[in-house]
Amino acid sequence: MASATEQRETDQVREIGHEEYDPVGTAILIGIYFLILVLLWLFMYFVEFLGNGPTVVGALLTVVGLA
Amino acid sequence: MEVTRMSSTASRTYLDQFPAEAKVIKAAFWSSFMALAIGGLLGLVQALHRTDVLRFIDSADYYTVLTAHGILLAITFTIFFLVGIFTWAVTTSLDRGVVDIRFTWAWYIMMVVGTILVGVSILGGVVDAIPMYADVLFTFYAPLQAHPAFYVGLVLFVVGSWLAGADWFRTWWAWRKENPDERIPLPTFMALTTTLFWYLCTLGVALSILVFLLPWSLGIVDSVNPLLTRTLFWYFGHAVVYFWLMPAYMMWYIMLPKLSGGKLFSDPLARVVFVLFLLLSTPVGIHHQYLDPGIAEGYKFIAMTNTMFLLLPSLLTAFTVVASMEHGARQRGGTGYLGWLKALPWRDPVFTGMALAGLMFAAAGFSGMINAGMNINYLVHNSWWVVGHFHLTVGTAVALTFMAAAYWFIPQVTGKELWSRQLALGQVLVWFVGMTFMSNAMHRAGLFGMPRRTAEPQYQGFNFDPAVGTVGEINAQVALGAVLLTVALAMFLLNMVLTSFNDDSDSLPANTYAGTLSGPEDSPAVLDNLKLWTAIAVVLVIVGYTLPLASIVESGGLFGPDIGGFQLAIETDPALVLESVREVMP
Ligand code: HEM
Numbered sequence: 001m002a003s004a005t006e007q008r009e010t011d012q013v014r015e016i017g018h019e020e021y022d023p024v025g026t027a028i029l030i031g032i033y034f035l036i037l038v039l040l041w042l043f044m045y046f047v048e049f050l051g052n053g054p055t056v057v058g059a060l061l062t063v064v065g066l067a
Numbered sequence: 068m069e070v071t072r073m074s075s076t077a078s079r080t081y082l083d084q085f086p087a088e089a090k091v092i093k094a095a096f097w098s099s100f101m102a103l104a105i106g107g108l109l110g111l112v113q114a115l116h117r118t119d120v121l122r123f124i125d126s127a128d129y130y131t132v133l134t135a136h137g138i139l140l141a142i143t144f145t146i147f148f149l150v151g152i153f154t155w156a157v158t159t160s161l162d163r164g165v166v167d168i169r170f171t172w173a174w175y176i177m178m179v180v181g182t183i184l185v186g187v188s189i190l191g192g193v194v195d196a197i198p199m200y201a202d203v204l205f206t207f208y209a210p211l212q213a214h215p216a217f218y219v220g221l222v223l224f225v226v227g228s229w230l231a232g233a234d235w236f237r238t239w240w241a242w243r244k245e246n247p248d249e250r251i252p253l254p255t256f257m258a259l260t261t262t263l264f265w266y267l268c269t270l271g272v273a274l275s276i277l278v279f280l281l282p283w284s285l286g287i288v289d290s291v292n293p294l295l296t297r298t299l300f301w302y303f304g305h306a307v308v309y310f311w312l313m314p315a316y317m318m319w320y321i322m323l324p325k326l327s328g329g330k331l332f333s334d335p336l337a338r339v340v341f342v343l344f345l346l347l348s349t350p351v352g353i354h355h356q357y358l359d360p361g362i363a364e365g366y367k368f369i370a371m372t373n374t375m376f377l378l379l380p381s382l383l384t385a386f387t388v389v390a391s392m393e394h395g396a397r398q399r400g401g402t403g404y405l406g407w408l409k410a411l412p413w414r415d416p417v418f419t420g421m422a423l424a425g426l427m428f429a430a431a432g433f434s435g436m437i438n439a440g441m442n443i444n445y446l447v448h449n450s451w452w453v454v455g456h457f458h459l460t461v462g463t464a465v466a467l468t469f470m471a472a473a474y475w476f477i478p479q480v481t482g483k484e485l486w487s488r489q490l491a492l493g494q495v496l497v498w499f500v501g502m503t504f505m506s507n508a509m510h511r512a513g514l515f516g517m518p519r520r521t522a523e524p525q526y527q528g529f530n531f532d533p534a535v536g537t538v539g540e541i542n543a544q545v546a547l548g549a550v551l552l553t554v555a556l557a558m559f560l561l562n563m564v565l566t567s568f569n570d571d572s573d574s575l576p577a578n579t580y581a582g583t584l585s586g587p588e589d590s591p592a593v594l595d596n597l598k599l600w601t602a603i604a605v606v607l608v609i610v611g612y613t614l615p616l617a618s619i620v621e622s623g624g625l626f627g628p629d630i631g632g633f634q635l636a637i638e639t640d641p642a643l644v645l646e647s648v649r650e651v652m653p
């Protein structure tokens with residue numbers, strides 16, 4: 001029973017059913033989001049090292065030239 | 068699920084369909100807006116005070132202001148709006164009114180009385196004529212102690228919300244008698260699962276208040292175990308964030324697809340998400356206590372694992388909601404890999420507000436993952452980073468969604484047209500920009516160790532050392548952001564007030580929500596087995612909390628090792644300050 005669900009769409013130019021709909025755009029956006037997350041994670045480790053000197057992996061610092 | 072039958076109610080507003088319920092919902096919304104107005108203004112006071120842009124209150128009063136800001140916004144504003152939305156959702160989707168409207172008014176009034184008690188006792192912190200105090204911050208655990216009226220008010224408010232939940236369940240039971248073979252309509256399903264975990268998590272805080280804090284504040288017991296009250300608070304304190312968030316999620320699932328011109332991508336997926344929140348919202352609270360020395364690392368690790376699982380439903384939501392928006396955009400003629408984004412109705416403030424709120428929530432997902440990691444949490448714990456994080460989550464994902472939703476709901480429950488869509492569109496944009504400034508600066512301040520909950524984070528003989536930028540620049544961003552947010556708040560309230568002076572309109576849209584591409588018939592019936600999921604949720608809580616609670620009680624005693632209360636002193640005794648300075652200085 002879903003009498004209150006939307007029936008018509010005013011600005012609709014075509015009807016896309018479940019079978020024909022393929023959310024590629026969504027997949028791309030989510031992919032971009034994951035990429036940002038990964039980059040931010042990497043960045044976060046730099047912040048940690050930059051601010052506080054060697055913490056967990058001291059050697060890595062010299063490798064990336066931050067020590 | 069293509070519903071071909073056109074219901075007779077299809078072109079009517081909520082007010083036409085359920086005039087009695089509409090009144091309660093309208094009252095709940097206004098209670099919520101009042102809390103938002105006062106709380107938001109206090110936020111500006113705090114931001115200007117901390118950054119030393121404008122200090123017109125005594126720094127000792129800062130904590131009274133902070134308590135009021137936290138409680139009014141995080142508890143009062145959010146929960147009043149929630150009870151309004153859920154009442155709408157249950158009645159609309161079941162297509163029947165509540166069982167007894169007097170009961171509905173009763174819980175609403177109970178919540179109002181509770182709020183007034185809480186508000187007046189906090190106000191006592193700055194008004195000498197009120198012999199009360201509650202400078203306990205919105206986390207209100209020991210050793211900070213409030214006047215008994217504060218705890219009584221909280222209890223009334225929470226019990227009121229329990230009765231609201233009972234009201235939704237009663238309405239659903241009545242509907243089920245008439246429709247024994249139907250699946251639970253999605254909006255009702257969302258309201259009920261949320262109510263169930265609310266019952267589960269508020270048990271902790273009820274226990275904390277009724278057994279420990281209230282008797283202690285009344286002088287019946289003279290000591291409590293602070294770690295126990297902290298743990299019981301956080302037992303509730305994480306789930307409450309999902310309690311705020313679930314009505315926003317509901318809006319994203321059932322309104323955004325409709326506003327985008329499409330349908331909800333998957334009803335079964337939405338049900339799975341809400342079931343996961345029922346299961347996992349509570350047994351994660353210890354992730355707020357990573358730095359508490361009295362809890363063993365192992366328990367913290369379990370909480371972290373549960374927390375990481377909890378990312379799943381939010382990522383599922385991101386997918387489902389964006390896919391539904393894309394569906395709408397393509398039906399409206401959008402094309403291309405990302406070109407469809409242009410076909411979305413960006414001029415509609417309800418849509419744009421919710422979409423921007425969702426975008427900020429995605430950003431908050433990152434800072435949340437940092438918070439959730441046991442080791443990296445040490446970097447940001449109790450710093451301004453955390454405040455930046457939750458102004459993205461509750462302060463924007465929830466608050467901005469609610470404000471945007473109000474642009475649709477207030478006309479629905481009053482029968483009056485929104486005063487200005489233009490102003491509304493501007494408002495959601497200004498909020499977004501303001502929060503971008505304030506929250507990003509807060510995050511960065513936290514990274515170089517600036518503490519939260521501090522009236523004057525300016526220290527003699529010590530300077531913060533930001534890796535990028537300067538403290539002055541960060542303060543300027545916070546102050547500017549706070550001013551923009553307050554402007555946005557004023558725009559919102561102005562629009563709401565002027566809307567209620569509008570004439571009745573008969574060109575309002577009908578009270579509808581989104582249809583689905585893949586309906587409930589595509590999902591296993593077991594998803595609707597609320598008893599089963601509640602039972603599993605209870606088991607998870609028992610597994611996650613029995614041992615830590617037992618060990619806290621064992622090492623600290625049920626009523627603690629003789630811990631008296633602190634009432635934040637209005638005048639600070641210099642001798643005490645010296646003593647505490649000596650304690651931290653080596
Ligand atoms: C006008 C908009 C707002 C401004 C300018 C603002 C400003 C602030 C500031 C500066 C703080 C930090 C105080 C400190 O750490 O010393 C704070 C804390 C807080 N804010 Fe807001 N805020 C706003 C809106 C909101 C909203 C909409 C919510 C929730 C719905 C919210 C919830 C909180 C909470 C829970 C705290 C923490 C209180 C505590 O530490 O006990 N704020 N706010």
Ligand SMILES: [Cu+2]
Nearest residue numbers: 304305354355
């Ligand atoms: Cu949490």
